[in-house]
Structure formats: C-alpha cells, structure tokens
Amino acid sequence: MNDVMQSLIDIVGERGVSNAAEELWFYSRDPGVLEPHKPDYVVAPKTTEQVQKIVQLANREKIPVVPMGNGMALTGLVIPLKGGIVLDMKRMNKILEVNEKARYAVVEGGTSQGVLKAYLQENYPHLRHSIPDAPSTTTIAANVALHGQGRLTNQYGFNSDMVTGMEIVLPTGEICLIGSPSLGPYWFSKGPTLPDLSGLFLGWLGTTGIITKLGLKLFPNKKIREVEMFVTDKAELVPEIFYKLTHLEILEDVNAWFQPKPLIFKGNFHITIYFTGDAEEEIEFKRRMIWDALQEFIDSKDGGFMNVQYTKDMLLEMPQRGIANFADVPKGGGFEYSGPITIIEHFPQYAAKVIELAKKYDVLYASSARLICGGHCMMFSISFAFNRNNPAMMKRVKEALDEATAFALEMGAVPWKPNFMEQQMTMKKIHPATLKLMQMIKRNLDPQGIMNPGNWEVI
Amino acid sequence: MYKLKFNDKVCATCPSSDCLLKCQYMTFSGHKEAHAEMMKIIRGKDSRVLHECATCYACEEYCKRGNHPFYLISERREEKGMFTAARPITNQWINMTEMQGKFLVGDIKDKALSCCYIPELGVLGTGEIFKDVAAAGVFGAEFMCPAVHTHFAKMSVIKERLPVVIENFRRLGVKEVICLHDECYGTFTSIASAYGMEVPFKPVYYMDYLLERMKELKSKIKPLNITVAYQRPCSNRLIPDKLPLVKKILKLIGVKMPKRVYQDENCLCCGEVIRSVSGYKLADDVQKRNIDDMLQTGAEYCMFNCPACQMALAEKVSKRGLKPVHIIDLCKMAIGEKEREVA
Ligand SMILES: Cc1cc2nc3c(=O)[nH]c(=O)nc-3n(C[C@H](O)[C@H](O)[C@H](O)COP(=O)(O)OP(=O)(O)OC[C@H]3O[C@@H](n4cnc5c(N)ncnc54)[C@H](O)[C@@H]3O)c2cc1C
Ligand code: SF4
Ligand code: SF4
Numbered sequence: 001m002n003d004v005m006q007s008l009i010d011i012v013g014e015r016g017v018s019n020a021a022e023e024l025w026f027y028s029r030d031p032g033v034l035e036p037h038k039p040d041y042v043v044a045p046k047t048t049e050q051v052q053k054i055v056q057l058a059n060r061e062k063i064p065v066v067p068m069g070n071g072m073a074l075t076g077l078v079i080p081l082k083g084g085i086v087l088d089m090k091r092m093n094k095i096l097e098v099n100e101k102a103r104y105a106v107v108e109g110g111t112s113q114g115v116l117k118a119y120l121q122e123n124y125p126h127l128r129h130s131i132p133d134a135p136s137t138t139t140i141a142a143n144v145a146l147h148g149q150g151r152l153t154n155q156y157g158f159n160s161d162m163v164t165g166m167e168i169v170l171p172t173g174e175i176c177l178i179g180s181p182s183l184g185p186y187w188f189s190k191g192p193t194l195p196d197l198s199g200l201f202l203g204w205l206g207t208t209g210i211i212t213k214l215g216l217k218l219f220p221n222k223k224i225r226e227v228e229m230f231v232t233d234k235a236e237l238v239p240e241i242f243y244k245l246t247h248l249e250i251l252e253d254v255n256a257w258f259q260p261k262p263l264i265f266k267g268n269f270h271i272t273i274y275f276t277g278d279a280e281e282e283i284e285f286k287r288r289m290i291w292d293a294l295q296e297f298i299d300s301k302d303g304g305f306m307n308v309q310y311t312k313d314m315l316l317e318m319p320q321r322g323i324a325n326f327a328d329v330p331k332g333g334g335f336e337y338s339g340p341i342t343i344i345e346h347f348p349q350y351a352a353k354v355i356e357l358a359k360k361y362d363v364l365y366a367s368s369a370r371l372i373c374g375g376h377c378m379m380f381s382i383s384f385a386f387n388r389n390n391p392a393m394m395k396r397v398k399e400a401l402d403e404a405t406a407f408a409l410e411m412g413a414v415p416w417k418p419n420f421m422e423q424q425m426t427m428k429k430i431h432p433a434t435l436k437l438m439q440m441i442k443r444n445l446d447p448q449g450i451m452n453p454g455n456w457e458v459i
Numbered sequence: 460m461y462k463l464k465f466n467d468k469v470c471a472t473c474p475s476s477d478c479l480l481k482c483q484y485m486t487f488s489g490h491k492e493a494h495a496e497m498m499k500i501i502r503g504k505d506s507r508v509l510h511e512c513a514t515c516y517a518c519e520e521y522c523k524r525g526n527h528p529f530y531l532i533s534e535r536r537e538e539k540g541m542f543t544a545a546r547p548i549t550n551q552w553i554n555m556t557e558m559q560g561k562f563l564v565g566d567i568k569d570k571a572l573s574c575c576y577i578p579e580l581g582v583l584g585t586g587e588i589f590k591d592v593a594a595a596g597v598f599g600a601e602f603m604c605p606a607v608h609t610h611f612a613k614m615s616v617i618k619e620r621l622p623v624v625i626e627n628f629r630r631l632g633v634k635e636v637i638c639l640h641d642e643c644y645g646t647f648t649s650i651a652s653a654y655g656m657e658v659p660f661k662p663v664y665y666m667d668y669l670l671e672r673m674k675e676l677k678s679k680i681k682p683l684n685i686t687v688a689y690q691r692p693c694s695n696r697l698i699p700d701k702l703p704l705v706k707k708i709l710k711l712i713g714v715k716m717p718k719r720v721y722q723d724e725n726c727l728c729c730g731e732v733i734r735s736v737s738g739y740k741l742a743d744d745v746q747k748r749n750i751d752d753m754l755q756t757g758a759e760y761c762m763f764n765c766p767a768c769q770m771a772l773a774e775k776v777s778k779r780g781l782k783p784v785h786i787i788d789l790c791k792m793a794i795g796e797k798e799r800e801v802a
Contacts, residue, residue: 267554
C-alpha cells in the first residue's frame, strides 16, 4: 500500500476510502457525454476536520481534489480530469439546524435535496426550500456551487442567492466561515453587510474550496400547489407571455418547454405555470388572474390553456421525475443539456437554434426554459437525448452541444454549469480584466492548483 | 371526399328553429332572428353563430327534423378558416389522436369491445358484467371515433379518419362493436350517416348491453339505495333515443335520480371544451350552475357516463361533497364487485 492511501485511511478509516478498480471505474464518469477519466482514490469524509486533513495532505503531495455531491451535473464537472482524489461528500449529510422564525436551515456539505425536503415535511411543514428538478439524491452544496435553479427561483432568484452562510475548507486547508456565522451563531446572511465573500466560491464549481456547511433560506410552504399549462405554436410570443405572467408577481415557477415527441407535444411551446395558496379561494383568484393575463393570446387564437388533469400529479411532483422520462425518447437513458442563462427576449432565437441543431446532427431535442427571479433572465436548456449504447449518437449530441454553447456565447448569454471546454470558450470571450481578476482569485486561493483542476483553469 | 348531407329546404320551411332558439349559449329575439341566422349559415355567409357557438352538440338533439345543424356550423367554420379553440390546442388534438400503429387488439371473434382511445374504458369494461366481451377489447387511435374534432371545427379530420377507423373494424371481421364511449356510438350512427359512410358492422351502445347484462345478473343485485345526479355528456346529444336507458339501468340497481333543472334536453356540458373554446368565465359559470343544481337534488353521487366528463368534473364535485362515479361502476357496486366510492 502506498503512503497516500495509508494517510487517507488514517484520516477517514478503511471504509471511507478506496482505490479498488470497480470503484475507480464508477467514479471516473458521469451520465453526460464526456470521456471518463479515472481518479486515483475515492474518499468519503464524515467531518469538516477530515476534509481539512485530506486537503492538507493533497496540498503536501500536490494531488488533485475533486469535491463531488451526487455527480449529476451532467457536464463532467466531477470527472477527475487530472486524476487524484474524488471527495465524495455524501456521508456529510446532517441537517444541523433549522431556525423556523428566521426561515433558514444549516446543513452539511453533502446533504441531499431529498433529505432536507423530507426533514422539513416532517418537522416544519410550513417551510420549504427551492428544490431543483434534479434527482433527490443530488446535493444542496453542489447545486449552489454551480448556481442551480429550483422551484422557487422565479420568486427568489438562483438557488445560490438563497445561501445564508458557509463553512469552507480552503484549498490550503484553513476552515473559513463566510457571512453572519463568521460573527456569531446565526446563519442569516451570506454577505451583507460585510463584503460578500460567498462569490469566491459560488459558481466556481469546487475549484476554490469545499463547502462543508451551508446555510440556506427557507420559504413559506403553502397548503395548496396548483398548475396551469398554456400552449402556443408561436415561439415569438413566448417572451411576451413570460412578461405578462411575471407581471402578476404571484407565480411560484414558470417553465417553457417543447419537444417533437410524443406527438401530443409536436409543434407547440408549453408554458407550465405553478402557483400556490392556503385556501381554495386564493387558488381560484390566482387562476383567474393567470387566465386574464393571457386573454389576448386566447382571443387571437394563438394560445390556449390545455387541460392538465391527466398530467397534474406528474407536473406537481418535486422534483419532477417525468422530465427525464419524457426526455428519454431514444430509450437509452442519455440526456444532456447546455443551459445558457440569458434574457427572455431571446427565447425565439434559442428555440430556432435547438430545432436547427437537432436536424443538423440528427438527434432528438427536449428543451425547456425556467424563469429566474421574475423574468430578469431565464435558463434555456438546449437538451438532447441519446442512447448510451450508441457512441455515434453520443458524438453527434456532443457536437450539437458544443455548437449550442458557441451560439449562446455569441448571443451574449452566460453558460451555466459549463464543461471544461465550454469554460475555455467562455474565458476566451470574457473581458480581459474580468479574466485577470478571476486569475488573481484562483491563484491566491489555490496556489498549488489542486482544486478540481481542468475546471476554471485560469492560471 | 365525403360531404355532409344537409337538407336546406327542411330548414327553409322550419317552423321552430329550435336548433338555435333552444341553444343555452346564445339568445335570439325569436324564431325570425334564429331562422335568419340559420339561413345565413346554410348560404355560407357570416353569422354570429359561427363566432359564438360553444360547441356543446345540443342542437343536434334540438333539431327534430333530421338535419345536422352542429355539423353544418362546424363545416362552415372550417371553410372560413375559423378556429373555435386556440390553434395550438386544435392541432394538439389532431396530433395526439394521429394513428401511429400503437393500438391494442384483444381476442376478437364476431364481437369487439371498443375502448376508443381512452385508457379508463379498458378498466371499466371488465368483470362479471363484461365477462364475455372483455377479452375482445380494442384500443388506440386506429379505433378511436374522431368526433372530438367537431368541437374544433375540423370536420376534414373526421372525413379523413373515420373511414379508416371503420375499415380497421371491418378488417377485424366483427359483426358487432360494443361502444363503451357514447361518442363512438354517436359517430358510427349519427356522424357516419350524416356523411353517407357505410358501417359494415352493428354498433351496439354499451348501455343497451349493460341493461341486458344487469337483467341477467338480477339475482346478484343488491339495491344500492343511493341518490345520484347524472352528468349527461355532449355526445349523448347525438343519440337522444338512448337517453331512457339510464333510468332503466338505475331502476334495476336501486338508484334514485331526482329531477333537476339541468337534465335531459336541458342538461349542461361538463365545461372542459367550453373552457378551451369560450374561456374560463363561461366554463366556471356552467360548472358552478351544474354542480349547484346537482347538490340541490340531495344527491350523494355525481354519476358519469363519459370518462372525459369525469376527468373534468371529478375533483370539482368531490370538493363540494359529491362522490364521482361512472354508471358502470355503480352496476359493479350493485353486484358486489366494487366497493362503494368515497369522495
Ligand atoms: C433530470 C435532471 C434534472 C435536473 N434539473 C435541474 C434543475 O432543475 N435545476 C438545477 O439546478 N439543476 C438541475 N439538474 C442538474 C444537476 O443535477 C443539479 O444541478 C444538481 O444540483 C447537481 O448536484 P450534484 O450533487 O449531483 O452535483 P455534482 O455533479 O456532484 O457537483 C456539481 C459541482 O459542484 C461541485 N461540488 C460538489 N460538492 C461540493 C462541495 N461540497 N463544495 C464545493 N463544490 C462542490 C463539484 O465539484 C462540481 O463542480 C438536473 C439534472 C438532471 C439529471
Ligand atoms: S336545423 Fe333543424 S331545427 Fe334548425 S332550422 Fe333546420 S330544421 Fe329547423
Ligand atoms: S352546438 Fe351548442 S352552442 Fe353551438 S349552436 Fe348548437 S346548441 Fe348552440
């Protein structure tokens, strides 16, 4: 046994570390289209102190460390591009505190969305968090590390905007508190009124530190959730529909989606509108407001509400598991998306691009957009499904996604959870002074370049 | 292409114009105005009816002189390129019901049990009552009556698809098709005859079948002693001669159906198509009046005949204390095959 392996065992115990071939095979890949690359070790810490010791060891030995939640980002962000340690955070899954009146929770860095959801349902049924549509096993810390979006993003912004404090193990091994917990016992603010240091970690995809604890905003959980579905066949009307809907300021979530199969969806853009209330009267009032807001499209026969009785249960699921099923038209379990964050006016151009790319690369699309913070922007997912058993199809999907990212950058969008090549494309386009600032931050925080190397490689 | 058989002269001399005068969604000053509007439609001119009709099917029943006013209204709307519901909703229905070779055909001899393209019908058409025909089920777009497109003024889709559906049944070599959906029976009788399409099998209305079976199973029936309000579906308007069957079946199983305002010819639509065609205000109003009326009869159950109506109203009636139930399930309850429904 080599020294590193022994040191890792000393830190986390035998059951917390592995370099067995089957384990390394598993941790070398994610469900997306990128090539796998093997780590040298898989380590699953249980405490912040263990994380700290692992990072100190990695620093000494100059070994890459790739923090990993559930590995479901789809864009290869946890594929250890340069080998080293994959740090599987899932054993750090405790809910440390819920402050009911201040509406925040403090969780460990590997806590999954599902664990927090179940805990709140059982103990604080009046509270909820912004659940993404990713599988329940995905982790909260990873989701904020990549600026994810969830059910409450239309109301309250990116899930990362909902962070209320962090404990970070820096790439050099120090444990650092960010926001109000750095001054006292309360986790209510990630920055204000201090300089907001959370930006040194959020969006950095695990390249500037490891989140070991996280404070997260909770929100009122209304008794009733409802959904309406508006359809139009004119992409150019979608931004106006978004605008009218967001003007209402009463919606939980707004998603627009389109896919050519099954046939019921062909040719139409579907806008799923979620809203909540504590009483039937509130729900009916909101429903009427939604219908009234879109009346002009109904009058012109360009759009109408579709009956959702058959699909309601599926639509109201959180996370919505049907997304993956619907997307899996080629029946091969593969599905990846490029998800630029962009302005809502660009919906028609992106929609046209998706259809163009699907045709050009002979792949199936299933695209969607989620409104962010009342329509300031949206995440437009350029998604393609593929059969994992068909390498030629996977290659075509990869090329289509690359072209989609190039297009998004041309259109002035910001790529979301970009893979390492898309990060490079982004850094080529980014303003030189911005890039320089990123370089300064990265160099200072991670002088050895051990954190998730290959990603945000600005040095 | 098939053409609607419509006798203009019958309308020209019509003393009642009941088709429009009885319409629940439009008011006319009297016979003269209603008649004039009908004549405009016949002559291919614009008429307020083409803009205001909520597509409830009822005028097919109101006309007692053998004409087909609703099919004509739909024809004229299509000729003028008019949409009743939004274009994307109309096209969604056309796409969703397109034949794709994904149908199910059971063990067919001389009878088939048509489940249209509605999965719930496959579940209803089972058990002791359907034991001789349940295995002969057919399901899928290939066997679906395309009548729904009448709501969307897409008669061309009906004219194109119905002959294919009829041919698909013919190929099965069946003598009889038991239709679990009113709309199928109405299509094979009313629509097919209005367009001069020959139907080479005998369509059997499921309530006829149900009545006969319940008579045969009489010894097993334990009267339910309950009260229901009946939600009559739009497509029952195409086959008004079948309306009395409901009372006969209910009598056999000990179910009371007290009189109410919106019954028989004056029944109200479930409201879902109205929601698409005329908007939520009218749909909410219709549904509210309908459920208020059901409740004032003291009914415990809201009884359905059509799964689409049931889907549209089940949650709404439940919230107001009425248990939603299909008439077939009531029969199953009466012979002890099914638990009583709970709200
Ligand atoms: C069907 C489906 C639906 C999806 N829907 C959504 C959605 O609605 N919204 C959404 O936002 N995403 C969605 N996703 C994308 C993705 O699954 C989520 O963003 C999810 O939150 C990723 O979590 P994870 O634990 O799998 O992250 P991982 O893939 O494990 O990690 C993501 C990134 O975070 C870093 N990281 C992980 N843990 C830490 C830590 N403790 N500290 C620092 N860095 C860390 C990793 O290094 C990596 O760069 C979806 C994915 C699928 C498959
Ligand atoms: S359709 Fe019937 S009721 Fe109407 S005018 Fe013609 S004949 Fe009279
Ligand atoms: S279908 Fe109904 S709404 Fe339309 S004209 Fe006939 S009765 Fe009136």
